[in-house]
Amino acid sequence: MSRKTVIVANFKLNLLAEEAKNYTLELIEALRSEPSETTVVIAPVYTAIPAVSGALDGAHIALAAQDIAAQVSGAFTGEVSAPFLLEFGCRYVIVGHSERRRLFGENDEIVAKKARAAVDGGLIPIVCVGETLEERERGEAESVVETQLRAVLDHCPEGSEIVTAYEPVWAIGTGKTASVEDAEKMHRFIRTVLGSERGDNTSILYGGSVNADTAPALLSSADIDGALVGGASLKVASFLPIIRAAAK
Numbered sequence: 001m002s003r004k005t006v007i008v009a010n011f012k013l014n015l016l017a018e019e020a021k022n023y024t025l026e027l028i029e030a031l032r033s034e035p036s037e038t039t040v041v042i043a044p045v046y047t048a049i050p051a052v053s054g055a056l057d058g059a060h061i062a063l064a065a066q067d068i069a070a071q072v073s074g075a076f077t078g079e080v081s082a083p084f085l086l087e088f089g090c091r092y093v094i095v096g097h098s099e100r101r102r103l104f105g106e107n108d109e110i111v112a113k114k115a116r117a118a119v120d121g122g123l124i125p126i127v128c129v130g131e132t133l134e135e136r137e138r139g140e141a142e143s144v145v146e147t148q149l150r151a152v153l154d155h156c157p158e159g160s161e162i163v164t165a166y167e168p169v170w171a172i173g174t175g176k177t178a179s180v181e182d183a184e185k186m187h188r189f190i191r192t193v194l195g196s197e198r199g200d201n202t203s204i205l206y207g208g209s210v211n212a213d214t215a216p217a218l219l220s221s222a223d224i225d226g227a228l229v230g231g232a233s234l235k236v237a238s239f240l241p242i243i244r245a246a247a248k
């Protein structure tokens, strides 16, 4: 395990199965002539996972789910757990996205249980942490991020592979991006919270309105190991420049 450069496309609630499949085929074709060390990950809607999985057919792009159940199986209507994601070749799962926290009431305990369920189930959780604008203005950004992260670290055994994504809530889907300096400062802080061993082995991604214009400066920073991309990931044409910017 070591720090990898990781670029994640989070489709959120967009792209039907056929659209996600065509996107995947287009991305595979585009990347064919540009081999790189970057781990590219696609997180489609659950129902598009089988179609994307089929399209990937051994390509060097990893598949992720956007969420996971804290449970494994049983009477949990509407949930999807690790074995069901593994069945279709998922390798990663996003947990604790601010939209899940804010719109679906997921607190630190639920996020931590989901991260643990991912680890136990053989998936790599992409753990999202980040402060709201009010919290930043009150000077609480670091303490909020630390609390969110510690909840997950306390639940996941030392040595389990996780990816962290710093996603300031005020930058997600708003067109506002954290400055490179602010992002770097938080990434360095996150690395100290992770501790020396975990810090050396955990990729810390930045997320929040990353696009072709903002990616080069963010991704050229030694403290920023990649990006979690929402809006700009929905078209291959706008996602590709971000992947290229990561090839540092």
Ligand code: PEP
Residues within 6 Å of the ligand: 010, 012, 097, 167, 171, 172, 173, 174, 175, 207, 208, 209, 210, 228, 229, 230, 231, 232
């Ligand atoms: C996200 O989905 O995590 C995200 C950062 O979205 P956007 O890039 O649209 O801000």
